[in-house]
Amino acid sequence: MKPTQSDGQLADESSFLHGVQDYLERKQTTKLTEELVESGKELTTAFVSLQRLDPSVADQYAERLLSCQRRTENMLNQLKTSIDVNRWLFSLHDQILALFLAVYSAYECFHKTILERILYAYFRKHNLVSEHFMLPEPFQELARPMSIEEALGTETKTVHSCYEFPVILRFLLTSSEPMTELYRIATKLSTIEESKQRAAAFADNLIHSTVIRNRIAHMSERASYYSAEEPTVRRNLQELAALLPLVLETLVDLFLFFSKLLEEAGLQIGTRKRPGKVGLLECIYGRLGKGDLREVDDVRRLVALAISKLRDRPETPNEQLFVS
């Protein structure tokens, strides 16, 4: 049951909603969502052509981003046409919350499937991994010698896993010359010093975006967040609307920067994993690496033998796979 309002209160709400609409338009929110769709598409298209992403998954990702764009357009249209303020205030609160969740869910997909892989490939190509710190999954195979906390001088504090990606990015953007130079090229800045400063601000904003995501996730799990009390709804709407353009802008910057990073990461055309035992053994074989230890080479030889046997005769029993 929504509270009733006097005419004066309704006029206040109408001006409040007009303020929200004006702000979102001034910050070019619609344009930002278009850029998000375009920059995301660039990344998925590149991954599809590298055979590292299934076209159907790429379509799903594109659909997620398009859904963010449609939600934004719907919300702005409603703000333009809202007459019954008493009704729209609540509806807009729900819409903007759903929009944030959609934006973050799209970020999550890109982060796990595309962005982390580009960063990982870049690490390997430039031998940055062991120079700096120990990496989280899926980077652990090149782990050494410092943890993130050690690298940042905060040994006593633990960095929560959702902050690892932005924290690593910030550390690299400000401490690795090639990365800072790449950011300079991507953002068309003239000096390395300026690039360092802007790159740090960009990475800070990504960290802050993660803080906002966690806050929304935390708050939106509380029943009180959905209170029909007008001040609560208004407050939530005010906070979310103020932050929306900032979060969108950060994600667009992130996607654009990673498109540049992809050019430098040297990712080769991927090989599709085979299902079953052969796929599993090929995966193990790929991770064994060539080392100085004779034992590793022996294991590699045996795994290669097992793969070859399974390719020739898929029904080969397990006990005969590793026998010469």
Next chain:
Amino acid sequence: MKRTVYTVERAPRDQVKIDIDQVRGALRTSLLMTAWGDHYYGVDFDKGLESRIFLDGRIEVRGEAEDPCKAKTEEILEVLREALGTISYEDPVTKNVRFEDEIRTDIACVVPDEILTIVRERLSHSCDVKDVSFSFRKTKQVDEVTISFERPAYREGSTEVPLRLIVVAPTKEISGQILEDIRNKLETNTK
């Protein structure tokens, strides 16, 4: 659409060190301000004001009228004082005034053909001017004037195009006069 935006700043007095992060809870509860980059950020939609508190303690408020901006700096300061105790701040000062207006002009009046030719040769013959920006600074002074032309509706091949002209200057008089002069000049040239 014409728009004027004032930026009002309020700085802590010398020697005052403020740890804004220490009061992040109060900033969010009382002012709905959130950490963002090197500052805390919040928007008051009722008053149409954007507020920032920088990590060095500087308060910056932007809005379409000067007095509400000044009043907002006082409101923010009250919250800081409540959380941090007595702190000493300078009086609010208007840092700059931004004037925006829509104009129609031939893009060649803004970007000389010689420059456009170079870019087209180096980049692509089909490329066209999007946004243009100029900055001017008085020698040995911090006063700056920025003039920019944004092209929101980009249409390939058109010569006479709608542009958003933006002038940011230290005072309302200077920015208003510069904007008016530029508009008159460009629109006359186009005719």
